[in-house]
Amino acid sequence: MLDHTLDSFDGITLELEKFRGTDDQLLTELCAVIALSRINLKRLIWVTLQGSLTRFISVFLDYGFIFHNCQGSTAVLVLKLQDSAYIPFSPTHTIGVGGFVLSEGELLCVKGHSASSNLKLPGGTVDRGEKIVDEVIREVYEETGITCKFSSVLGFATKSPVQFGYTDMYFVCELLALDRDISVKDTVEIKQAQWIDIDCYLNGDHSSPFNQQVVQMSLKKLGLAPVNQESYADPIAKQEIFWASA
Template sequence: MSLCLEFCHKGIGKAGFRYHHAESDYLMLVYWIPHTPDSIPANASHRLGVGAFVVNNKREVLVVQETSGRFGGTGVWKMPTGAVNEGEDICDAVIREVKEETGVETEFVEVLAFRQSHKSFFQKSDLFFVCMLQPQSFDIQSQASEIEATKWMPVEDYAAQPFVQENELFDFIAKICLSKLNDNYTGFSNVPTTTSSGKKTYLYLNNDAIGSHLLASKEQA
């Protein structure tokens, strides 16, 4: 394979092409024709992740302990998390991840917050969306391949974990979730929209007085 790549690389270089990106079924090469600086956009730069804040009417949050990775064997209880698949909406991805990891059916409520970090998975940037969901079922069936344990935990106990309190980002997220439960915070609801090309998509907006007005206008139209 290395000899083949070396041979191909020599031919590619002579022809003026350069590698752009690769997927499982193709290798993309590009060649900038004009005699100006190459301005071909880079390949996808971000990976999307979601975290699920699922809380029941007893102020209990759905939490998991993972079998491997950063949190494997640490005893830390965390919210279900995962990656958004290509072509998948954030609101659908977080519902899917909760179902896969815990067996619990949920309904999307809103995006509470998101953070951006750099040089993460494969040195790409990372966008992580913390979403609030309402449970539609309560029986737990943990995903054996990834999840060590799952339970409903008082939200105050979740926020009081030493790891959460000692980690600035996790502590911040926990406080946002608590503020939401205490009606002191409003996140971003998903509003179905259509682009000029007819593509169905979601606009995430703060559902305050302005957001309510926009939704009312959309429904009247």
């Protein structure tokens, strides 16, 4: 029978990393696992197929498995054994960050290469597995050369659907500039970076109404600061907690 482990939600996860059999052998052992799982009132069967194991996808689809999510060369499939079983949805959002950096009455802004690009907050999309704090500091440095210290999350906006039908979440974070010497590192994405007088930015025509409103709302606001919470600690997963100041 196929190697498998039990989870805390009355489901099982198939472990195929050591399987070296044929399609027919897989089919026989899969039937046995499904039958035993039904007898034991299991709710879901999960399987992750990566690399060469993806050749078995058709076998699992023929037995009622459906795709849950795909990433690169890895496909995760799931079989519902009970009608009432809940299948958690796969990740459906992307996270973007913008750095609100105000120094000596001037706002740090960037502009892309396209003709329609206007002055906006430096930032980008949070990479998989990266913290918001680390990402926004890195993005601002790559796009402007300015080293910053994280202060707080000032606010966020969501939009759905966007690319691939996902929900986009955009977090605006206040950063404190540790220097003012601009030196664009990411010249592929960024055409120029500059400090601009805050009143000029808010009243000029070189920025979009959305970006102007974001900056206006960010002025003199107290955001959510990062805090340490021992009860939320995890030896494997990365965590972030932002909370309102007293």
